[in-house]
Amino acid sequence: MSERLDAWPELDHAELAPMVDYVNRIVQVAGKYTLDDPFEAGWGNIVLDVTPRGLGTPTFRHQDVTFTVHYRLLDGDVVIETDRDERRVPLPGESVASFYRAFCEAAAELGIHRPRTSLICEIPGAPATFEDDRAERTWDPHAARLMWRAENLAAGGLESWQAPFLGHRPRVGVMWGGFDLSATRHRAQPTTPPRNAPTFMQNAQLNAYVSVGFSFKNLPDRPSIGMYAYIWPQPDGLEGRSWGVEGATWNADAGLVLLPWEALRETKDPHQAIVAFGDAVYQAAVETAGWPADLVGPRVDGWYASRTPASTLQQLRG
Structure with a gap:
């Protein structure tokens, strides 16, 4: 019981709320690039992947640059990676406005245009744009x-x-x-x-x-x-x-x-x-x-194919 509860940690809303509010705002910066991608039903094209270290965008292919943006929550930074180079933008001690400015500067060095909109969306009470959000934030690892x-x-x-x-x-x-x-x-x-x-x-x-x-x-x-x-x-x-x-x-x-x-x-x-x-x-x-x-089809385990000898698979097929 205790081992399972440790794996699924206790979450305190009051403790997490400031960071949730901050991260919600800054992930919208790179998220805006998804608005230029082909639309999928239900906005399926815009979602950020849960990665081994944070949240990552899909791969963007814009004119002469192919890039991704990785919000590394476990490292306290954002990595913009292209086919030619990468830039890292630190998160600790930043306002949303200062992060947005640093992000756009780093993106420009890589040949990436700034997001075409800087509106903050779906957050009641938030300033209108990233540039307007000047409240100082504390990064809580x-x-x-x-x-x-x-x-x-x-x-x-x-x-x-x-x-x-x-x-x-x-x-x-x-x-x-x-x-x-x-x-x-x-x-x-x-x-x-x-x-x-x-x-x-x-x-x-x-x-x-x-x-x-x-x-x-x-x-x-x-x-x-x-x-x-x-x-x-x-x-x-x-x-x-x-x-x-x-x-x-x-x-x-x-x-x-x-x-x-x-x-x-x-x-x-x-x-x-x-x-x-x-x-x-x-x-x-x-x-x-x-x-x-x-x-809804059947749920199968795939025979754990990576651990199944090829000869056994041949027998199953035969």
Whole structure:
């Protein structure tokens, strides 16, 4: 029990909130480059990968330069890497404005244009742009490591949940606007987004989808860290359902199924609990919204192919 709880650390919202707020803002800087990439359903093109040391962008191919940006949370810096060279931008003791200035200067040295927009999005109460955000920030290495551990563990569970889905499923990653780790399943069913929704939501809701993810701020009105899920469009009949894991509940006001981090880490196997949680949400989509059950294939272990002799594989094929 104690070994499992150590692997899935306790997360204190008050302790992590300042760093979550800071990192949410600075990852939007490189995230803006994804807005120039080919659009995928549900903004699947924009997500940041959870890497061995932090969060990384996809590879960008812009005119004469190919590059990536790696937010190394465990090292307290940002690495801009191109096919010719790289630059490192330190994070400790920076405001968002000073980080943005240093980032753009480093990018220019590598032949990379600055992001075409500097607007800060999806953060209530934030200044309008990166240049306007001059509040001094303190880099907390302990909080940064806890953030990475939580996202890394949650990503592993979400990737296992996604694996057997046969439809369109963008890679699991961090949506840098709202800073949630997201796994989505899409179906080709056109929907009508709310007319008063912002552009990013209008585009996200062009077709039906099921979203399961992890967030450091699940509910805007009170501290909460954990897994969330929802079905778009939201069907009737979600009240009173079982959500696969003890402690998972439907929050009608938020339109979310919530599984608090503390409830997750106390399960016998948190990794499998994430899979069970996602499966229960998808089953709800099947039963209440007509999603096809046959879009989910069997979960197989791949025969642990890297450890299986080629002769055995030949016998299996034969």
